[in-house]
Amino acid sequence: MRILTERMEAHPADSHTLERYRATDGYSALSKAFGMAPEDIIEAVKTSSIRGRGGAGFPTGVKWGFLPPDRFPRYLVVNGDESEPGTFKDRQLMERDPHQLLEGIIISSFALGVSQAFIYVRGEYPKSARRVQAAIDEAYAAGLLGADILGSGFGLDVTLHLGAGAYICGEETALLNSLEGRRGEPRIKPPFPAVEGLYAKPTIVNNIETLSNVPWIVNNGGVAYGMIGPDGSSGTRMFSLSGHVAKPGNYEVVMGMSWREFIFDIGGGIRDGRQLKAWIPGGASAPWFTPDLLDMPVTIDDAGKSNSMLGSGAIIIMDDRTCVVQAAHRIVKFFSHESCGQCTPCREGTTWLEMVLDRIEHGQGRSMDLDLLLDISDNISPGLRWPPAMTTICPLGPSATAPIVSIMTHFKDEVGSHVHEGRCPLG
Amino acid sequence: MSVLTGNDLKNALAILQRYPDKRSGVMPLLYMVSRVEGHVTDAGMKQVAELTGLTAVQVQSVASFYTMFKREDTGKYLISVCTSISCFLLGADGVLAAVEDETGVPDGETGHDGMFSVEHAECIGACGGAPAVQVNYELVEGVTDDKARGLCRWLRDGRPELVLSDEMQQLFGGTRSFEWGPPEASGSSGPYPAFGPYGTAEEGK
Amino acid sequence: MCTRGGAPLADQVAFSVDGRQMEADSGELLIEACEDNGVYIPRFCWHKRMKPVGMCRMCLVEVEGPRGVALVPSCTTRIAPDMVVHTASDTVKKAQEGVLEFLLINHPLDCPVCDRAGECPLQDQTMAYGPGESRFVEEKRHYTKPIPISDLVMLDRERCILCARCTRFSDEISGDPLIEFIDRGNGTQVLTFTDEPFASYFSGNTVEICPVGALTAVPYRFKARPWDLEAVESSCSDCSVGCRVSVQASQNEILRINGVDSDPVNHGWLCDKGRFAFEATTSEARLDAPLVRDHSGDLMIADWTTALDAAAERLGALGVGEIAGLGGARSTNEEAFAFGKFLRAVADTPHLDCQLGEGLDPQFVVGVTPRATIDDLDTAGAILLWGPDLKEELPVLYLRVRRAATELGIPLVVVHPRRTGLDDVAAHKLAYRPGEGLDVLASIAGGNGAIGELLAKGSVVALIGRTGLSEDQQLAESVGAFVRDLPEGKLMPLVRRSNTYGALDMGVAPTLLPGRTSVRSPEARAALEEHWGPIPERAGSGALGILEGLVAGTIKGLVLLGSDPVSDFGDPGLAARALGAAEVVIALDTFASPSVEMADVVFPVLGFAEVEGTVTNLEGRVQKVNQLIPGPGSSRAAWEVIEDLARRMGSSLGFTSAAGISAEIAAIAPAYSGISWERLSVGKDRVGVVVPAEEGSQPLVHIPVAGSATRAPDGLALHLARVLYDGGLRVGLSPSLARLAPTAAAYLNPTDAAKMKLDESMRVRASTNGTSADLPVRLDASLAQGTIYIPYQLADTVGLTATPTITIEAV
Numbered sequence A: 001m002r003i004l005t006e007r008m009e010a011h012p013a014d015s016h017t018l019e020r021y022r023a024t025d026g027y028s029a030l031s032k033a034f035g036m037a038p039e040d041i042i043e044a045v046k047t048s049s050i051r052g053r054g055g056a057g058f059p060t061g062v063k064w065g066f067l068p069p070d071r072f073p074r075y076l077v078v079n080g081d082e083s084e085p086g087t088f089k090d091r092q093l094m095e096r097d098p099h100q101l102l103e104g105i106i107i108s109s110f111a112l113g114v115s116q117a118f119i120y121v122r123g124e125y126p127k128s129a130r131r132v133q134a135a136i137d138e139a140y141a142a143g144l145l146g147a148d149i150l151g152s153g154f155g156l157d158v159t160l161h162l163g164a165g166a167y168i169c170g171e172e173t174a175l176l177n178s179l180e181g182r183r184g185e186p187r188i189k190p191p192f193p194a195v196e197g198l199y200a201k202p203t204i205v206n207n208i209e210t211l212s213n214v215p216w217i218v219n220n221g222g223v224a225y226g227m228i229g230p231d232g233s234s235g236t237r238m239f240s241l242s243g244h245v246a247k248p249g250n251y252e253v254v255m256g257m258s259w260r261e262f263i264f265d266i267g268g269g270i271r272d273g274r275q276l277k278a279w280i281p282g283g284a285s286a287p288w289f290t291p292d293l294l295d296m297p298v299t300i301d302d303a304g305k306s307n308s309m310l311g312s313g314a315i316i317i318m319d320d321r322t323c324v325v326q327a328a329h330r331i332v333k334f335f336s337h338e339s340c341g342q343c344t345p346c347r348e349g350t351t352w353l354e355m356v357l358d359r360i361e362h363g364q365g366r367s368m369d370l371d372l373l374l375d376i377s378d379n380i381s382p383g384l385r386w387p388p389a390m391t392t393i394c395p396l397g398p399s400a401t402a403p404i405v406s407i408m409t410h411f412k413d414e415v416g417s418h419v420h421e422g423r424c425p426l427g
Numbered sequence B: 001m002s003v004l005t006g007n008d009l010k011n012a013l014a015i016l017q018r019y020p021d022k023r024s025g026v027m028p029l030l031y032m033v034s035r036v037e038g039h040v041t042d043a044g045m046k047q048v049a050e051l052t053g054l055t056a057v058q059v060q061s062v063a064s065f066y067t068m069f070k071r072e073d074t075g076k077y078l079i080s081v082c083t084s085i086s087c088f089l090l091g092a093d094g095v096l097a098a099v100e101d102e103t104g105v106p107d108g109e110t111g112h113d114g115m116f117s118v119e120h121a122e123c124i125g126a127c128g129g130a131p132a133v134q135v136n137y138e139l140v141e142g143v144t145d146d147k148a149r150g151l152c153r154w155l156r157d158g159r160p161e162l163v164l165s166d167e168m169q170q171l172f173g174g175t176r177s178f179e180w181g182p183p184e185a186s187g188s189s190g191p192y193p194a195f196g197p198y199g200t201a202e203e204g205k
Numbered sequence C: 001m002c003t004r005g006g007a008p009l010a011d012q013v014a015f016s017v018d019g020r021q022m023e024a025d026s027g028e029l030l031i032e033a034c035e036d037n038g039v040y041i042p043r044f045c046w047h048k049r050m051k052p053v054g055m056c057r058m059c060l061v062e063v064e065g066p067r068g069v070a071l072v073p074s075c076t077t078r079i080a081p082d083m084v085v086h087t088a089s090d091t092v093k094k095a096q097e098g099v100l101e102f103l104l105i106n107h108p109l110d111c112p113v114c115d116r117a118g119e120c121p122l123q124d125q126t127m128a129y130g131p132g133e134s135r136f137v138e139e140k141r142h143y144t145k146p147i148p149i150s151d152l153v154m155l156d157r158e159r160c161i162l163c164a165r166c167t168r169f170s171d172e173i174s175g176d177p178l179i180e181f182i183d184r185g186n187g188t189q190v191l192t193f194t195d196e197p198f199a200s201y202f203s204g205n206t207v208e209i210c211p212v213g214a215l216t217a218v219p220y221r222f223k224a225r226p227w228d229l230e231a232v233e234s235s236c237s238d239c240s241v242g243c244r245v246s247v248q249a250s251q252n253e254i255l256r257i258n259g260v261d262s263d264p265v266n267h268g269w270l271c272d273k274g275r276f277a278f279e280a281t282t283s284e285a286r287l288d289a290p291l292v293r294d295h296s297g298d299l300m301i302a303d304w305t306t307a308l309d310a311a312a313e314r315l316g317a318l319g320v321g322e323i324a325g326l327g328g329a330r331s332t333n334e335e336a337f338a339f340g341k342f343l344r345a346v347a348d349t350p351h352l353d354c355q356l357g358e359g360l361d362p363q364f365v366v367g368v369t370p371r372a373t374i375d376d377l378d379t380a381g382a383i384l385l386w387g388p389d390l391k392e393e394l395p396v397l398y399l400r401v402r403r404a405a406t407e408l409g410i411p412l413v414v415v416h417p418r419r420t421g422l423d424d425v426a427a428h429k430l431a432y433r434p435g436e437g438l439d440v441l442a443s444i445a446g447g448n449g450a451i452g453e454l455l456a457k458g459s460v461v462a463l464i465g466r467t468g469l470s471e472d473q474q475l476a477e478s479v480g481a482f483v484r485d486l487p488e489g490k491l492m493p494l495v496r497r498s499n500t501y502g503a504l505d506m507g508v509a510p511t512l513l514p515g516r517t518s519v520r521s522p523e524a525r526a527a528l529e530e531h532w533g534p535i536p537e538r539a540g541s542g543a544l545g546i547l548e549g550l551v552a553g554t555i556k557g558l559v560l561l562g563s564d565p566v567s568d569f570g571d572p573g574l575a576a577r578a579l580g581a582a583e584v585v586i587a588l589d590t591f592a593s594p595s596v597e598m599a600d601v602v603f604p605v606l607g608f609a610e611v612e613g614t615v616t617n618l619e620g621r622v623q624k625v626n627q628l629i630p631g632p633g634s635s636r637a638a639w640e641v642i643e644d645l646a647r648r649m650g651s652s653l654g655f656t657s658a659a660g661i662s663a664e665i666a667a668i669a670p671a672y673s674g675i676s677w678e679r680l681s682v683g684k685d686r687v688g689v690v691v692p693a694e695e696g697s698q699p700l701v702h703i704p705v706a707g708s709a710t711r712a713p714d715g716l717a718l719h720l721a722r723v724l725y726d727g728g729l730r731v732g733l734s735p736s737l738a739r740l741a742p743t744a745a746a747y748l749n750p751t752d753a754a755k756m757k758l759d760e761s762m763r764v765r766a767s768t769n770g771t772s773a774d775l776p777v778r779l780d781a782s783l784a785q786g787t788i789y790i791p792y793q794l795a796d797t798v799g800l801t802a803t804p805t806i807t808i809e810a811v
C-alpha cells in the first residue's frame, strides 16, 4: 500500500511537475476540499489518527484543534528542516512530488483559516528548495495559489524560507525564531505555537510528510486512512534506512511488520554478510535497539514501550564491526555541535560528554569515566528514563544521552575494555 | 559602502515585502550578501541591519548562529564531507582524509590559492547514499575515497563556473538515497546554496 | 478588572512549598512567589525586571502534576491554585549541583583577582548549592581576556556564564542592543560588533546585573573588595528623576554607585552619568577651603572666620531688596529652605530663584494639577511626551516610558523638533519647528487625526517640558492647559536639575513660599511670618530680572548656592556682565565653577553623600539622602554657612542641625506636613513620599493658560538642547565620562542644507545675539525643516546664547 510514493515511482521523469501531478489525479482533493466545510476537513484529519511525522508523533488533528477560535491572522509553517541524522525522507517528498505537498498545504490552510503559509527548508537542501519553489511558481501561475484559488474565494500565499545550517531549527519553536530572523533558539513552552507562534500569532507547525498525506485523507476519508496499519500507527510511513544495510533508501510502508522483516526482507539484511549488532530505530536522538527485539512490531507504541521511538523514521543499522564508543561519540558530537547553547546542561554537558568519549575512544579513559558519563547524562536527563526527563528547555540536550545510555546498557563490557585496556577490543 | 545595490537591492526589498515583519528577511539577505561578497562581511551585515531595522551586532548574532553563513573568505569550491553517523559508518572519515590530502587543505580551512575550502559537515540528509559530499551545497552521493579524489581533481582542473549536482553524481557518485529523477540545470557558483528567489542560483547549459 | 495594558489583577491562591502552605497572586512566577514567602530559589538568568528566559536552569524545582512530578524552571512557571512544589528534594538538589558543576567546568579559577569576588552570585551559590570537587579534567574554554567593549565596560568571556542578562537588558530595557550572543552552543559568547562599541547610556546596569565578573566597569576595576566598602542608600543627584542608589566608599572616598530597586522610581536602573559622575567629587576643581578676593583682585585662601566676616560685612552693607540669591536646585531641601529663609527673612529680599531661566514657570512646576507620578505611566491610556529628549536629559524616566510603551503596550506620542530616543517605540511622532508649537497643538487639539483621536480617549499622562533651551517656556502652559481638558489627563512638568522641585517647594522662587504656597497669598505670607518674622510682601525677580538688575545696579549683591549662571544661564554674556557689575558676589559651592571664579567670597560646602537631608524628585517624591563620607578640607554644610552668615548679619535662622530644619519644614510648609526623616528611613516610605503628603495640603493650584507662547519669527529656528555627556562641570570633572562628550555640530535638515548649499564637508558660523560658534555641518533628516539643532554646552558651543532664531554662514 502506497500513499505518498506511488506517483514518483510510476513517473520518475516528471512526477514533480504540475502537468504530471494533474494527470495523476492531483489537486482533485483540493477541489473536493473546497466543497467541504473547513471543520469537516479537520474532522477527517482527526479521524485518520495520523500522527506527526516530524519526530514527536503528536496526533495532527488534535494539534489543529488547539488553534484558538477567532484569532487571526494565523499561520501554517511547514517543517522541511529535516536534519535528524539518518533522515532523508522529506527530501524525497519535496524533490519528487512537491505538488502533493503543496496540495496538502493549501487544503490544510483552507481548513485552518490560514492565508499565509511558510515552508522552512534546510539550507543544505537547495535542490529540494528549488523543486518546491518551482512547484509554487507553477501553482501561482495556475491559480492554485494567490487570491481566490480556483474561484473558491479562498486565498493563500506560500513563501519558502531557506535555513542556514542549524539542526535545532527543526524544533518547531526554534524554527519559528529562525523564520522571524532570530537565532534558532527554542522557546519556552507553554505558550505552544498553536496559541502563540510565528510573530506571536497562532501557528500550526507540521512536517512535510504529515502534510503530504492530507490530499489522500481528503480524497479517501479519515476512516479509510485510519484503517491502514495498526492502532496508534495509522497510515503508511516513510522510513529512511541507512548504515550497514544492504539496501539503504526510503521505504513507504504500512507499520506493524516486525523489525526483522523490515531490516532483513525490505532492507536486504546486513551489508557484506555481517551480523547485526544494534540499530537506531528513529534517528540519532533515539536509544538503540539490539537483536533481541527483532521480532517486535514496528509501531510507534511498541518502540515507546521498549524505551525508544520511531522519531523521524530514520533507521540506522550497525553491524558487528562497529565500535560502539566511536558510534556514540559521533552522535554525541553531533548534538554538542548543534546545541543552541541556551541551557547550561545542554551547552556544557553535551560538550563534556563528547570530550570524555573522545578520551575513552583514544585509550585515555579512566575507570571513573564510566560513572561520570552516566552522571553527566543524568544531570541533563534526570533518572535517565524513557520518555526522558529534562533539565533543559528542549529535548536536544537529553537526546545526547541516548547513545550513552544505549552503550552503557547494552555494551558495557565493550566500553569497559576501552577504558581498562586503553584500546578498542574490536581492533 | 552598500553591498546590495541595483537589482540585488530591489530583490532584497521585494523579499522583505514577503514577510509580515521585515526582520524575517535577515537570513535571505545574508545569503545575498554571501553571493556578492563571497562570504558574510561586516559591511554586508551593516546593510542587512539597516534594511531590517536591527543593529549590526543583532545581525551578526543571527549570522553566527548558522554554519552556512561563512564569516571568512571561502574557496571557489566549498567541499563539505558529511561525517555524521550514517556516513561515518560507511567510511566518511576516509573520504574526508582523501579530500584533505587531494586538495592539500585541512578540515576547516581554505587553501592559499582560494580554490578549495574543506569542512566536515553534520548530517546533510543523504544517509541512504552514504558517504555523501557537497560541493557548494550541491550533493554527490555514494562517494568513495578514490571518487572523492577524482572529484577534487576534476574541480581543480576543469574549474567549472557552475557546480551541478547531477553532473558530479554521474561522474563521481554511487548509491543514491533515492532515485533523483531528471537532471536539473540549476547549480551554484559559490559557497552558498543555489536558490532562485535569493538570486544565488545560476542556470547551466 | 484589568490594569490597562498589564496583566489582569490577580487573585490570591494557595499553594504549598516543601510542605508549607503559602499564598501568592495567581499567575505570579513561582520563583517570586516563593521568595515573597521566604523561600529563596537560586538563579542566574532570572531578573525580576526582565522577561524570564529560563536559560540557566539553576532555578529548577519539582512540581506535582497530573502526570507525576516534573522538574520545571521556577522562573518561567506560574503559580496555579493548589500547586505542590518541592524546592529541596533530592532530584532538585542534584539538578542544582549539576547545573553549578556545568557552569564551573568552564569558569576560570581567578576569583582572587576578580572584582566580583565577595559579592558574586556564582561564588555564593556554589558555596550554598554546589558540588564538591570538579570532575572535569579537560581543557577549559579560552578567550582573550578582558576586552574593552566600550570606554566604560570591560568583558571577560571566560567568566561569562551566558545568562543573557546583559544582552536582554540592552535589547529589552534600554533599547540599544549593541551587545549580543555570537556563535552558538558551547562556543556562544557575548560580543559587540567590530566597530560599534557598547556605547549605551545605560551600560553600567549590565555590569551591576552580571552574576559573575564577566562585565566590569572601568572606573571601578580593582579599586576595592566588597568587604572593604561602606555603603549608604541615597538618591542620585544628577537629574530630577532621583534614582535610588547605594553609595559605596572606602577610606572616605566614593568608589562606586549601584542602583537600588525602588519600585515607583528606577526599578534598580541608573544611567551611566548618575553611576559614574561621582568621580568629580575628588577632582582638582573641588573647593576645600574658603576663599576671599584680596586687594589685588585674587581669590586667596582664608580661614572661615575671616571669610564669614567679610561676607557678612559686605552683604550687611547693602540695603533692602539689593541682595539676590540664585541656586538651591542642586542642594537638599533643608539647604534650599535655609537659603530661602536667609534671603527673605534676613537679607530681606524678594529676589531669589533656583532656576536659571532654562526651566519652567515655578507656579506651573509645583502647582499644576492633576499631577502624574512615574508609576502612572504604567496604567495610562496614552502617554504624551512634549518636552526634552528624555534619553539625554532624564535617562531613567526614558527607561520607564520605554517600558510602558513596549512591555505594557501603552501608546506613546512624542512631540519634539527632531528624533528622540523614544521614537522607535512611539505610536506617533511629530517633529516641529520650535516656535510653531502652538500650531501643532492646535492641530492635535482639534481632535482630528490619529493623535487627536488617541488623546481624546483620555487617561493621558503628559510629560511636559521644554524641548530645548531656546523654546518659550510658556508653550508648556499651553500644552498643560490642553491636557487638563482631556478626560482624566494627568501632568508631569519636566525640569532637569536634580532638586529643582524640592527647591521650588522650599520657596526658592520669586513667586513661591515654602510648601507650595504663593507669595501673593496674604494668608500664606501671614502664616509664614508667624515663624519667620516679617518678609517682603511682593514677588521679586527671577533669574533674568536678577541678572538684569545687577547690570542695571538696582541689585547690588548676589549669593550663589551651587549655582553657576556664567555657564548655565541661557545668555551667558549677560550673566558674566551681571557678576562683573555686582558689588559683591558670595558663592557657596563644591566646585570652582566660572561663576565661583568671579565671586568675592567663596565657601566650600559639602555635597552629595556628604550631607544628610531630603530631596524631591520630578513627581514630587521626597526621598532621604544620606551621608557616607566627610567632605574635603574644611568644607561645611551649606546650611551651617548660611546660619553663620545670618548670625553675623544680626539675626539667627535658629538652625542647629539639618534635622532641625527638616522639622521646621514639616511644621510650616503645608505640602510637606508630616514628612520626617524617620518616616523616610524605615518601612514602606523608604521609597519616598509624594507631596502633597496629605490630602488638601497643597494650597497652590496653578491653572495653566492656553495660547500664551510666542511664535518664532521667520528664519532659522534654533533648537538648542542638551546631550547627556555635555561640557558641564559634572561630566567634565569625571575622567571616565569626560571623553564621552560628543563633538558639537550644526545639524540641518537635508532640504534646508541643500537650499543653503551646505553639505557635511563644510563648516558654518552659527551666531545668536552676538555670540557665535564655528561648527561642522551635519545632516539630520529627522529635524523639522527650518530648524537648526545645536547640542548645548559642548566644548565648542559653550557661550552660545539661547535665542529663538539664529543665523548661519559658511566659513
Ligand SMILES: Cc1cc2nc3c(=O)[nH]c(=O)nc-3n(C[C@H](O)[C@H](O)[C@H](O)COP(=O)(O)O)c2cc1C
Pocket: A051, A052, A053, A054, A055, A056, A057, A058, A060, A079, A080, A081, A082, A083, A084, A167, A168, A169, A170, A171, A172, A173, A205, A206, A207, A208, A210, A211, A394, A395, A396
Ligand atoms: C531537536 C529537535 C529537532 C527536530 N527536528 C525536526 C525536523 O527536522 N523536522 C520536523 O519535521 N520536525 C522536527 N522536530 C519536531 C518538531 O518540533 C515538531 O514536532 C514537528 O515539526 C511538528 O510536525 P508534525 O506534528 O507534523 O510532526 C524536531 C524536534 C526537536 C526537539
Ligand code: SF4
Pocket: A168, A185, A186, A338, A339, A340, A341, A342, A343, A344, A346, A347, A392, A393, A394, A395, A396, A397, A398
Ligand atoms: S536543550 Fe540544548 S538545544 Fe535545546 S534549548 Fe536547551 S541549549 Fe538549546
Ligand code: FES
Pocket: C042, C043, C044, C045, C046, C053, C054, C055, C056, C057, C058, C059, C060, C073, C074, C075, C076
Ligand atoms: S533563573 Fe530560571 S532558568 Fe535561570
